[in-house]
Amino acid sequence: xxxxxxxxxxxxxxxxxxxxxxxxxxxxxxxxxxxxxxxxxxxxxxxxxxxxxxxxxxxxxxxxxxxxxxxxxxxxxxxxxxxxxxxxxxxxxxxxxxxxxxxxxxxxxxxxxxxxxxxxxxxxxxxxxxxxxxxxxxxxxxxxxxxxxxxxxxxxxxxxxxxxxxxxxxxxxxxxxxxxxxxxxxxxxxxxxxxxxxxxxxxxxxxxxxxxxxxxxxxxxxxxxxxxxxxxxxxxxxxxxxxxxxxxxxxxxxxxxxxxxxxxxxxxxxxxxxxxxxxxxxxxxxxxxxxxxxxxxxxxxxxxxxxxxxxxxxxxxxxxxxxxxxxxxxxxxxxxxxxxxxxxxxxxxxxxxxxxxxxxxxxxxxxxxxxxxxxxxxxx
Amino acid sequence: xxxxxxxxxxxxxxxxxxxxxxxxxxxxxxxxxxxxxxxxxxxxxxxxxxxxxxxxxxxxxxxxxxxxxxxxxxxxxxxxxxxxxxxxxxxxxxxxxxxxxxxxxxxxxxxxxxxxxxxxxxxxxxxxxxxxxxxxxxxxxxxxxxxxxxxxxxxxxxxxxxxxxxxxxxxxxxxxxxxxxxxxxxxxxxxxxxxxxxxxxxxxxxxxxxxxxxxxxxxxxxxxxxxxxxxxxxxxxxxxxxxxxxxxxxxxxxxxxxxxxxxxxxxxxxxxxxxxxxxxxxxxxxxxxxxxxxxxxxxxxxxxxxxxxxxxxxxxxxxxxxxxxxxxxxxxxxxxxxxxxxxxxxxxxxxxxxxxxxxxxxxxxxxxxxxxxxxxxxxxxxxxxxxxxxx
Numbered sequence: 001x002x003x004x005x006x007x008x009x010x011x012x013x014x015x016x017x018x019x020x021x022x023x024x025x026x027x028x029x030x031x032x033x034x035x036x037x038x039x040x041x042x043x044x045x046x047x048x049x050x051x052x053x054x055x056x057x058x059x060x061x062x063x064x065x066x067x068x069x070x071x072x073x074x075x076x077x078x079x080x081x082x083x084x085x086x087x088x089x090x091x092x093x094x095x096x097x098x099x100x101x102x103x104x105x106x107x108x109x110x111x112x113x114x115x116x117x118x119x120x121x122x123x124x125x126x127x128x129x130x131x132x133x134x135x136x137x138x139x140x141x142x143x144x145x146x147x148x149x150x151x152x153x154x155x156x157x158x159x160x161x162x163x164x165x166x167x168x169x170x171x172x173x174x175x176x177x178x179x180x181x182x183x184x185x186x187x188x189x190x191x192x193x194x195x196x197x198x199x200x201x202x203x204x205x206x207x208x209x210x211x212x213x214x215x216x217x218x219x220x221x222x223x224x225x226x227x228x229x230x231x232x233x234x235x236x237x238x239x240x241x242x243x244x245x246x247x248x249x250x251x252x253x254x255x256x257x258x259x260x261x262x263x264x265x266x267x268x269x270x271x272x273x274x275x276x277x278x279x280x281x282x283x284x285x286x287x288x289x290x291x292x293x294x295x296x297x298x299x300x301x302x303x304x305x306x307x308x309x310x311x312x313x314x315x316x317x318x319x320x321x322x323x324x325x326x327x328x329x330x331x332x333x334x335x336x337x338x339x340x341x342x343x344x345x346x347x348x349x350x351x352x353x354x355x356x357x358x359x360x361x362x363x364x365x366x367x368x369x370x371x372x373x374x375x376x377x378x379x380x
Numbered sequence: 381x382x383x384x385x386x387x388x389x390x391x392x393x394x395x396x397x398x399x400x401x402x403x404x405x406x407x408x409x410x411x412x413x414x415x416x417x418x419x420x421x422x423x424x425x426x427x428x429x430x431x432x433x434x435x436x437x438x439x440x441x442x443x444x445x446x447x448x449x450x451x452x453x454x455x456x457x458x459x460x461x462x463x464x465x466x467x468x469x470x471x472x473x474x475x476x477x478x479x480x481x482x483x484x485x486x487x488x489x490x491x492x493x494x495x496x497x498x499x500x501x502x503x504x505x506x507x508x509x510x511x512x513x514x515x516x517x518x519x520x521x522x523x524x525x526x527x528x529x530x531x532x533x534x535x536x537x538x539x540x541x542x543x544x545x546x547x548x549x550x551x552x553x554x555x556x557x558x559x560x561x562x563x564x565x566x567x568x569x570x571x572x573x574x575x576x577x578x579x580x581x582x583x584x585x586x587x588x589x590x591x592x593x594x595x596x597x598x599x600x601x602x603x604x605x606x607x608x609x610x611x612x613x614x615x616x617x618x619x620x621x622x623x624x625x626x627x628x629x630x631x632x633x634x635x636x637x638x639x640x641x642x643x644x645x646x647x648x649x650x651x652x653x654x655x656x657x658x659x660x661x662x663x664x665x666x667x668x669x670x671x672x673x674x675x676x677x678x679x680x681x682x683x684x685x686x687x688x689x690x691x692x693x694x695x696x697x698x699x700x701x702x703x704x705x706x707x708x709x710x711x712x713x714x715x716x717x718x719x720x721x722x723x724x725x726x727x728x729x730x731x732x733x734x735x736x737x738x739x740x741x742x743x744x745x746x747x748x749x750x751x752x753x754x755x756x757x758x759x760x761x762x763x764x765x766x767x768x769x770x771x
């Protein structure tokens with residue numbers, strides 16, 4: 001009896017030690033995992049050279065090579081929404097229901113009624129490690145990844161599509177829906193698919209060199225034209241004619257033009273094609289309607305010396321009679337040859353914009369850190 | 381204390397605990413088991429190189445340099461206590477295999493950084509994936525000028541690029557040979573028309589007029605057509621921008637057709653393979669020299685002897701560039717918080733260093749600032765032109 005009382009008297013100490021040890025180990029384990037799981041969500045200093053960072057041994061200062069006139073023509077401050085924190089954004093899509101989808105480096109994210117939901121392989125809600133591009137064909141949401149194509153099934157789950165096997169490569173870099181057909185740009189050629197059928201491949205071989213390179217990392221579908229940005233430049237094909245005739249393809253090679261690699265995005269303003277590149281924005285001056293008879297690859301360049309905040313342009317979209325460009329130095333609007341830097345009057349503007357998407361007046365901005373939006377009506 | 385006393389004390393201690401407390405002990409062990417991270421604490425570095433195929437020999441030498449550097453770093457305790465482990469992938473020189481290997485290293489192996497590349501096209505694939513996933517990437521073997529000229533943030537190059545090499549070659553051709561009318565032959569894989577165009581622009585700026593610029597396709601064995609075109613233009617100098625083996629074949633065919641003018645070329649001509657295949661025709665060929673052991677001083681001497689001891693062959697420029705790239709990565713990691721963004725920032729801060737290849741540094745684009753050194757081949761050895769008089 002005495003032993004039992006003694007045990008009860010010292011028992012609380014035992015339990016306390018047990019709980020403390022368990023908590024200590026759990027905390028230690030969580031903190032050691034933290035940096036890897038939040039690589040892309042580490043706040044404002046993400047990827048920036050910190051002023052106060054200790055220099056590596058034997059470092060000498062490099063001169064800053066910033067042009068004196070490297071200032072935007074003008075800037076405009078408007079409110080930016082709060083940041084919906086996600087991993088680095090690769091693509092954004094707003095579906096007809098108003099749901100915002102983001103393909104990110106850690107899977108998929110969606111915003112419904114201001115609520116952010118993530119889908120990832122860790123949570124078991126997405127089949128792949130990352131998502132690269134998105135397309136909505138009026139019925140299904142398609143997600144291109146670097147490991148295959150997946151689709152949202154009737155129960156709302158994301159599963160690998162059986163059609164993925166008919167793609168020329170499982171590395172899917174770009175997806176677009178033109179109203180009747182889904183187009184995919186992959187590592188080993190482009191492909192197109194009418195609903196209910198498999199993908200048909202377009203590559204260097206079956207176009208007899210019309211498509212100059214198979215790594216189709218960006219696609220666009222202005223009018224009756226199919227535009228593929230690849231490692232050798234730009235290949236353009238009128239889809240009303242056989243792809244196998246190389247004479248019917250228009251090509252602009254990096255080597256023989258001012259287009260620098262990589263072409264990171266393509267936008268169509270209803271008349272002409274705009275290109276985002278590592279060295280600024282390029283406008284192909286020939287209107288798309290004249291491509292067939294009068295194709296001259298003349299380009300107008302917009303870069304830092306013209307007022308862009310950074311040469312690296314990652315995203316481009318035609319919206320409300322303007323071209324919006326997401327750069328490594330922020331968001332800009334190009335209108336009538338004027339470049340306007342969009343800054344934040346409230347909230348914080350993302351520095352490195354990776355993708356843009358528009359829905360009504362709302363312009364969604366995907367960055368290294370997540371999603372934000374602005375109301376473009378306020379800019380006008 | 382006797383054993384019996386110890387057992388008695390043990391029994392007394394457990395007699396004081398009730399059954400629930402005793403059951404808690406295995407629960408604690410289970411909690412501890414799941415809390416401890418038993419996975420490797422090694423720092424994974426992805427290496428993506430064409431270890432089979434046409435460029436296998438040079439890629440293997442580069443890998444040897446990387447491996448030796450990693451071994452030296454690990455022998456000294458690793459990076460802040462973490463050992464470097466190389467995850468090596470062979471691209472077979474193919475685009476899709478390069479993309480798949482890089483993708484798997486980033487997303488499945490969660491590598492901390494990437495090293496490699498070779499041809500500009502495959503290097504751009506690694507770069508595109510690295511930039512997207514925000515993984516630091518160093519190439520010590522791809523010299524294409526555009527690699528670090530597109531506003532990329534996570535890409536760094538530790539070998540002197542083609543632009544600097546072309547400037548040095550043009551300058552030397554002017555001063556030494558008073559060349560005013562060079563001709564150019566280039567391949568479509570390692571250099572391509574964009575590099576040829578860049579060479580022509582640099583030549584034009586220096587007052588030269590390139591009289592002929594001809595390309596050839598991969599696999600060409602007979603360069604008669606190119607030879608005829610160039611001979612017809614009567615150049616005063618021939619510039620070869622092509623892989624080492626092709627360059628040797630081109631040189632042989634030109635010399636056998638009695639082309640007697642000087643021949644110069646980029647760092648491909650500095651590979652041992654070129655002098656071996658070209659034989660006596662390599663005599664007096666002018667090339668750029670990515671690795672001059674004399675510039676590296678004692679570091680280079682130590683590296684050369686260690687390399688020869690380990691691999692049983694002398695180190696070449698590709699091996700030295702591999703060694704330097706890995707050492708730079710280690711230097712940056714040491715100054716970082718051991719996450720990818722922090723490592724990228726540390727690499728971007730490396731504006732000056734001393735390595736086996738001498739002084740170097742990254743400019744604001746992550747490109748090597750080291751000037752190209754010119755060498756002349758004598759008895760199949762590369763002699764820096766600054767020391768030519770001694771031989």
